Amino acid sequence: MTWLPAYTLWKREIVRFLRQRNRVVSALVQPLMFWLLFGTGFGGSFRMGAGAAGAADSAGAQDFLEFLFPGTVILVLLFTAIFSTFSLIQDRNEGFLQSVLVAPVSRAGLVLGKAAGGTTLAWVQGLLFLCLAPLAGVPLSVSTFLVGAAVLLLVGFGLTALGLLGGWLMDSVQGFHAIMMLVLMPLWLLSGGFFPLDGAPPWLAFIMRANPLTYGVAAFRHALYPGGLPGQDVPSMAVSLGVSVAFAAVIFAGAWMIVGRRTRGDLR
Amino acid sequence: MTEMLATPDTAPPVEVDGLCRSYGERVALDGVTLTVRSGELFGLLGPNGSGKTTLFRVVSTLIAPSGGSARVLGHELPSESIAVRRGIGVVFQSTSLDVHLTVRENLVHQGHLYGLRGAKLADAVERELERVGMTERARDRVGELSGGQKRRVELAKGLLHGPRLLLLDEPTNGLDPAARRDLWDHLSSLRAEGVASLVTTHLMEEAERCDRVAILDRGRVVALGTPHELRSELPGEVVTIEPRAADRVDTLRDAIARAFEVEAQSVGGVVRLRTSETGAGAGLVTRILADFDSDVASVAVGRPTLEDVFIERTGRTFA
Numbered sequence: 001m002t003w004l005p006a007y008t009l010w011k012r013e014i015v016r017f018l019r020q021r022n023r024v025v026s027a028l029v030q031p032l033m034f035w036l037l038f039g040t041g042f043g044g045s046f047r048m049g050a051g052a053a054g055a056a057d058s059a060g061a062q063d064f065l066e067f068l069f070p071g072t073v074i075l076v077l078l079f080t081a082i083f084s085t086f087s088l089i090q091d092r093n094e095g096f097l098q099s100v101l102v103a104p105v106s107r108a109g110l111v112l113g114k115a116a117g118g119t120t121l122a123w124v125q126g127l128l129f130l131c132l133a134p135l136a137g138v139p140l141s142v143s144t145f146l147v148g149a150a151v152l153l154l155v156g157f158g159l160t161a162l163g164l165l166g167g168w169l170m171d172s173v174q175g176f177h178a179i180m181m182l183v184l185m186p187l188w189l190l191s192g193g194f195f196p197l198d199g200a201p202p203w204l205a206f207i208m209r210a211n212p213l214t215y216g217v218a219a220f221r222h223a224l225y226p227g228g229l230p231g232q233d234v235p236s237m238a239v240s241l242g243v244s245v246a247f248a249a250v251i252f253a254g255a256w257m258i259v260g261r262r263t264r265g266d267l268r
Numbered sequence: 269m270t271e272m273l274a275t276p277d278t279a280p281p282v283e284v285d286g287l288c289r290s291y292g293e294r295v296a297l298d299g300v301t302l303t304v305r306s307g308e309l310f311g312l313l314g315p316n317g318s319g320k321t322t323l324f325r326v327v328s329t330l331i332a333p334s335g336g337s338a339r340v341l342g343h344e345l346p347s348e349s350i351a352v353r354r355g356i357g358v359v360f361q362s363t364s365l366d367v368h369l370t371v372r373e374n375l376v377h378q379g380h381l382y383g384l385r386g387a388k389l390a391d392a393v394e395r396e397l398e399r400v401g402m403t404e405r406a407r408d409r410v411g412e413l414s415g416g417q418k419r420r421v422e423l424a425k426g427l428l429h430g431p432r433l434l435l436l437d438e439p440t441n442g443l444d445p446a447a448r449r450d451l452w453d454h455l456s457s458l459r460a461e462g463v464a465s466l467v468t469t470h471l472m473e474e475a476e477r478c479d480r481v482a483i484l485d486r487g488r489v490v491a492l493g494t495p496h497e498l499r500s501e502l503p504g505e506v507v508t509i510e511p512r513a514a515d516r517v518d519t520l521r522d523a524i525a526r527a528f529e530v531e532a533q534s535v536g537g538v539v540r541l542r543t544s545e546t547g548a549g550a551g552l553v554t555r556i557l558a559d560f561d562s563d564v565a566s567v568a569v570g571r572p573t574l575e576d577v578f579i580e581r582t583g584r585t586f587a
Contacts, residue, residue, distance in 0.1 A: 008380035099358065102356070102358045103381035
């Protein structure tokens with residue numbers, strides 16, 4: 001008994017989301033504001049590639065608004081992942097989870113349903129944001145949209161699984177805030193989505209290269225710029241996809257195992 | 269030697285034997301042995317911390333026993349948890365409904381978790397809505413319902429897949445008297461359908477409505493039987509005397525015990541004594557009031573209740 005429970009848990013995530021209008025608004029408006037304010041605010045002082053020889057002339061020249069765009073889409077995914085953490089904690093606090101845990105549902109069905117629900121929400125929001133690409137000066141074609149959508153699905157899944165893993169380990173909303181500030185936000189800030197890898201001092205660049213989300217952002221950049229990213233120090237598409245798939249697989253397996261093992265936190 | 273292998277259909281809904289469970293150092297269940305029979309309404313009565321919720325959790329497969337054995341519907345726990353889950357319905361102390369979904373959506377969701385779908389699921393949903401009288405509210409969000417209505421939906425949810433055993437943890441917690449009665453009426457009528465219920469409570473009047481009751485204290489069963497049997501163990505009447513000054517309760521107890529040559533206890537701030545014969549209490553009350561008027565705030569006399577059984581067995585009040 002895995003698929004029917006997984007389906008119904010998935011559907012519940014979607015219905016719940018749509019019925020909480022403030023969630024719909026905040027999930028999209030927040031990154032949008034973030035993008036516009038940072039993008040225009042930093043725009044004047046930002047020069048791509050730090051190459052003093054007038055990067056504006058080169059083909060890969062981007063202003064900050066454009067540079068920040070892919071990272072912002074990834075941020076949308078990250079916010080949704082945070083929500084999937086939160087939704088798990090809520091399920092536990094509202095008592096909903098207890099009735100799932102005594103139902104004849106395999107833990108696989110539970111993880112699959114929650115992960116699929118979170119991923120769907122992340123993905124659809126990411127896609128909506130992706131449609132704004134032309135506003136950022138990123139031309140969209142059918143093929144870049146499709147490849148971009150595929151990358152978002154992959155990254156969204158990995159981040160949702162990460163959120164579930166965190167949510168399962170946590171009993172409180174306080175713990176949730178801690179993980180958000182200490183893990184998820186740095187994960188994004190150091191992903192090459194907010195500032196480029198090549199401008200960072202070596203120690204920071206080292207951390208950024210160790211950050212799995214760096215490869216998610218890179219894969220998404222490649223997807224949006226099929227012509228390549230000249231003058232930018234970004235991991236290759238193959239490496240980025242490889243790391244992203246491995247990250248999603250490892251985190252999902254981790255969530256799967258931990259949900260099977262830990263039950264005491266479910267008792268209140 | 270022939271061995272009778274009980275099939276799940278005829279096996280007692282709950283059989284626990286020497287069941288133990290500890291949380292770290294704390295022992296919550298200390299060798300509990302009891303059997304719930306088919307179609308029986310069985311009450312677990314005990315104060316907070318007596319272990320009844322822990323027993324509920326073990327039987328509902330949420331936690332594993334630390335010792336002893338637990339069989340539910342003929343399946344061993346924790347190894348056959350999934351088989352047990354298919355056959356039990358569970359109603360938790362705190363609400364387990366999704367407040368953002370409608371009543372019907374909650375039930376459909378629950379049905380899916382139990383593998384029900386299509387016409388079979390639709391029939392089950394209508395049947396249970398009808399049972400708890402919530403058909404009219406099926407399209408309303410659960411968040412808009414009153415506490416009593418939510419409980420009724422919880423009950424419908426627990427019964428949706430047609431379990432042979434219903435487990436309820438303090439199901440009337442936070443309900444007004446009318447909603448409490450309503451819920452207990454439902455539980456009573458389940459007997460006719462052959463559904464056994466195991467319900468925890470800390471309320472005497474609820475335990476009185478059960479077919480049989482196990483009284484729990486500090487993780488042990490201190491009494492087990494029908495409410496009538498348990499009360500009948502205590503002949504005579506119970507007289508409780510409330511002292512005017514709370515710190516004088518022990519002095520008053522000793523004085524009364526000496527004066528009337530009876531055994532008196534001081535429990536929970538009152539002096540308590542039991543007469544050996546029915547009808548003797550009234551005379552005793554008169555004499556206590558005459559002799560100890562300045563020390564006594566009030567005196568009450570009554571037939572022994574389940575609370576008296578608890579006090580008799582544990583030497584403490586049920587608080």
